[in-house]
Amino acid sequence: MPFTEVGAPSLSIVLPAKNEADGLSLVLPRLKSLYPLAEIIVVDDGSTDYTASVCAAQEVIRVPHPYSQGNGAAIKTGLRRATGEIVVCMDADGQHRPEEIELLLDKMATGYDMVVGSRNKSGQASAHRGLANALYNRLASWMVGHKVADLTSGFRAMRRSRALEFISLLPNGFSYPTTTTMCFFRAGYPVAYVDIDVQSRLAGTTSHVRLWKDGMRFLLIIFKIGTLYSPLKIFLPIAASLFATGTGYYLYTFLTMSRFTNMSALLFTSALVIFLMGLISEQITALMYQDRSGH
Template sequence: MVEREKAKKISILVPVYNEEDAVLGTIAKIQKTMGDAGFTSFELIVINDGSTDNTGAKLRNTGAHVITHPSNRGYGSSLKSGLRAAKGEIVVITDADGTYPLERMPVLLEHMARNDMVVGARTKTNSEAGFFRRFPKLILKHFASYVVGIPIPDLNSGFRAFRKDVVMKYFRIIPSGFSFTSTITMAMLSDGYQVQFVPIDYFRRVGRSKIRPIRDTISFFSLIMRICLYFFPLRVFVPMSGFFFSLGFLKIIYDFTYRPFGRFVISQSVLFFTLLSIQILILGLVADLIIRRPVGD
């Protein structure tokens, strides 16, 4: 099984944006790691996403296939450009900032013999992320796990391997920003594909982070809600319907308890909350019927 995976064509995608300090070391380590592990049939594709430093110049004569964006389009857009160019059956993605243990790349590929995607799940972090970055990520991870009904150890790890033909089914819903990895994680788990999480370390990056905590956290929440509506609309609409129905029910109890005897009537607010809950539930049922076809069709 392992030898069969080594014989397959593999495409390694590395999106870069202003990574002049780390990109050459990343490329050299990937080439050495893959060669030492016996993976002879692989291509290395580096996507230069409109870098304004010396990244472009340093990518010359590296032996990698370089795709250059004239301007910065975003992480997801870079990976989509790489996917279009990739010739391999299996695609590996990683960052060029020194945060991921590239020596674990062969481990991801070996596990691909039994899976549709293998994700490097970060268990040890030296990234020094503060509470206001870690807490929203924790909430996002638990909410995403609720949506797909499966525990997700790492929702948006950028170090993973997957089958290209599977991910291409979701190409039209993949966003251009940092949500690429979150989207394919939730989409593949939602559709029942085999996804394995392999523990990895995570290190402090070389250079300056491109993450914008507030904006990216809002984008992640928006993404998860959108994915939820794509695949499990009832997991959004049923709790919403139940919430408004509960408000109406509590209002009935309040009116019955505190109104004078003989003067109890159903108030307008009770009717409003009850009808709203019914409408939301019906909307959820209709949405559930609509999405009962594969997203890739």
């Protein structure tokens, strides 16, 4: 059933915004025209421009932050404020086309809990960021055991009840897309990707993402969520590397000095301890999900 019809699953559209009044003035009228029954929420993350007046003129819900708390904090505020069964998150800077929300919703109607708009190479802000995102996608795909087509895309539709399960894990800054993607995959909730056409940012606006600082943060988030949901994916390769190094060093010292050295013993012991830590972490994770499911 189309989301524009009465009786369809309720829809909330959340737009985190920090000084994006120009973008909102273009995006909000299109959203209201396409989805007159949707709940449109602009989370004003400490803006100093005329975001408030734009929201008032368009008669949408504005939830203000008293100061800038970050993109992730704005998304969390929007999820808590939303009442729709389905929540669409999108940027307020004009990069995401309201007309493509229908692509996400149509895909969700086939049984998915989250659908993400996947950008092509031309949709990346720069060549460096495109290469970084390709690395993140590969690493995240290995961590969760599924293909991650676009880890950092902020254009996505989610079942609100599912997203709220992980809201405490979302960072206040960047990147909430990374966390939600990996959490949904590792929790076993079906995730799909659809191709989207990302527009250029409006003239005079700049991205709030800092390449190096936020890039390292993305990597830490990947490892954090991976450790939380699949610890052996982290611990086992480290243990195997230490064991292989210890074996190689032992063979070298045995052939050259006919000795088993303390260094070999340390490497073997470290490999065993890390492997056992991984097993214990895996059991803790299993128990955590067992409690959550009520079994």
